[in-house]
Amino acid sequence: MRGPFTVAICGCGSRGLDAYAPFQTAYPEKMKIVAAADPRPERLEKLRALYGVAAERCYPSDEELLAQPRLADVMIIATMDRMHVKDAMAALDKGYHLLLEKPISPDLGECLALREKAHETGRAVVVCHVLRHTRFYAALEDLLRQGAVGRPVTIEASENVAWWHFAHSFVRGNWRRRDTSSPMILQKCCHDMDILRWLASERCVKVQSFGSLDFFRPENAPADAADRCCDCPRRGQCLYDAGTLYLSDPHCGLDVIGPNWPVDVVVTDPTPDKLRQALRTGPYGRCVFRCDNDVADHQTVNLLFASGLTASFTVSAFTERCHRTVKVTGTLGELSGDMAETRLILHRFGQPEEVIDLQKPDGRFSGHGGGDFGVLHSLFDLLASGGTQGLTGIDASVESHVMALAAERSRQQGGQTIDLAAFEQEAIRQCADT
Ligand SMILES: NC(=O)c1ccc[n+]([C@@H]2O[C@H](COP(=O)([O-])OP(=O)(O)OC[C@H]3O[C@@H](n4cnc5c(N)ncnc54)[C@H](O)[C@@H]3O)[C@@H](O)[C@H]2O)c1
Incomplete structure (x- = not known):
């Protein structure tokens, strides 16, 4: 049997670092992370500490990672939605197989172009439909x-x-x-x-x-609501009060769920003080009726x-x-x-x-209903068999x-x-x- 497939992770956020990288610990015979990219130094630091990736193989951007010769068998692309296709095209040109986060792209033309590129290069492109x-x-x-x-x-x-x-x-x-x-x-x-x-x-x-x-929407905001929960007279009473939600709510409060998703999205390695500070200035402390959302x-x-x-x-x-x-x-x-x-x-x-x-x-079905690790098992089984499509x-x-x-x-x-x-x-x- 061949040794582990080597992997480069492009985008070390919730998906790249928290959902997929732990597969290395559970299945070291299948996956070895050898390179990564992310502009947030603390995310790269965490990746290096947990998975032993060499400092010189950690890059501050997708572009710098992709400017290198191919460093691994597989690239996991877990950047934000609108970066996926650009990174995937460049990675296919370098000869990587891909584990690609969904959505491929909100632009259907880009989705079709990537499909064509995958066919041309003969590389596997497995999309993370974890369900x-x-x-x-x-x-x-x-x-x-x-x-x-x-x-x-x-x-x-x-x-x-x-x-x-x-x-x-x-x-x-x-x-x-x-x-x-x-x-x-x-x-x-x-x-x-x-x-x-x-x-x-x-x-x-x-x-x-x-x-x-x-x-x-703004028209549903109570008349006296402030732009930020920390300044709002309804602080502590509103269902969506950010302070309550992220500090003590049973679904997503630090006191209850610990330093996990989604609190660790608000701030890396959350503590009550770091959270309060992030909610005073960052996007997650805004009134839900006064954001710039449109979906x-x-x-x-x-x-x-x-x-x-x-x-x-x-x-x-x-x-x-x-x-x-x-x-x-x-x-x-x-x-x-x-x-x-x-x-x-x-x-x-x-x-x-x-x-x-x-x-x-x-064991195959542990974590996120089994989907996060399941898609990695499926990818490595596919590569071992020489296939390109899989499930x-x-x-x-x-x-x-x-x-x-x-x-x-x-x-x-x-x-x-x-x-x-x-x-x-x-x-x-x-x-x-x-
Ligand atoms: N398959 C699923 O079920 C599932 C679930 C959640 C999210 N997603 C998808 O996964 C993707 C990532 O989501 P997430 O929750 O991890 O978001 P995230 O914001 O936690 O992670 C994105 C990471 O990309 C990094 N990044 C930004 N610019 C970069 C650059 N130029 N080069 C390299 N890295 C860069 C960010 O610093 C961040 O760490 C999204 O497209 C999302 O839709 C999929």
């Missing part, structure tokens, strides 16, 4: 393939983001604006589009969508697949828990589940209900991006139905014209 690598969705898909409900006819799915998570990421945080990151239906839900496509096991042909930014806070998508199978999907900020649900109905039964409960309920028509417990321990290769991923971006077009056009083949052709024509 396919969770025990929950893997078991669901397996049951459907075995014909547990006969021929699937409808799929109903929901993503419940949770009010505090939405405020953190999509009102105050990095993914609040379409122009600096992506529309919410792509950013948060390209995973869900990918899962619907995978469960349907056929191409999606049309989508239609409604949704808006309903609540986190939708709720959206619903209807989808038609090639055989006539229909699906409906809803994403909402306004939920207490952060979880996903799904229900598939078929000609012979129905299958449903809540990802947070890690069990599936199968009802074959005319027979008693079966509850399928997915909680049995299994979440670029070809499959681009389909989910076409679905999500068409849904966003529909939402902006008041719910008009979008034909996906025509939508993709339009992007191909635009690429050819530029």
Whole structure:
């Protein structure tokens, strides 16, 4: 058996450093981090301390890392949404295989260009659709393939983001604006589009969508609200008071969850004093009604697949828990589940209900429902076998991006139905014209 695959991490934030790098500790025989890039010195310092990467192989930018000759077998690209394609193109030219964070890009033309480049270079480009690598969705898909409900006819799915998570990421945080990151239906839900496509096991042909930014808007601010929570007369009473949320809230307060996500996004290595200071001056201390956010806070998508199978999907900020649900109905039964409960309920028509417990321990499925490590196992298995696509290769991923971006077009056009083949052709024509 060959030794570990060597890896360079481009972007050592929550994903690069906190979600993927720990794979080296768990599976040293599979992965060895040998280079990295990030403009934040404290992130590189942490990476070096934890994983023994040489100082001379830590670079302050993607450009400097990519200016070197190829330093590893694989590059993990975990920079922000709009940097992915530029970095991925350069890395493919250098001969790297890629683990690429989603979304590939909010620009469909760029997604298509990267797919073409991956084909030309013959390198593997695995996109981080981590849900396919969770025990929950893997078991669901397996049951459907075995014909547990006969021929699937409808799929109903929901993503419940949770009010505090939405405020953190999509009102105050990095993914609040379409122009600096992506529309919410792509950013948060390209995973869900990918899962619907995978469960349907056929191409999606049309989508239609409604949704808006309903609540986190200036007109919904209480008349006496200040721009920052620390200056606000409602401090301590408002649901979204940043001081309470990040210091003591049961979902995301430092006192309760410790120095973990999302507190460590507000400030690296958080302490109460460092947090208070960051909330006085940084983006996470702003009033949720007075931010510069513009992404939708709720959206619903209807989808038609090639055989006539229909699906409906809803994403909402306004939920207490952060979880996903799904229900598939078929000609012979129905299958449903809540990802947070890690069990599936199968009802074959005319027979008693079966509850399928997915909680049995299994090393491959640890962490984030198994998805973060699962996608790395899948990548290294793929490379060992000489393949290039795998379960979440670029070809499959681009389909989910076409679905999500068409849904966003529909939402902006008041719910008009979008034909996906025509939508993709339009992007191909635009690429050819530029
Ligand atoms: N697969 C998933 O389930 C999932 C979950 C969350 C986020 N994501 C995606 O992962 C990506 C990263 O998200 P994150 O939460 O880690 O964000 P993050 O902000 O924590 O990390 C991004 C990192 O990139 C670094 N960076 C900025 N400019 C750089 C440059 N020029 N060169 C190198 N590094 C640079 C930043 O300093 C930061 O450390 C995003 O595209 C996001 O959409 C995917």
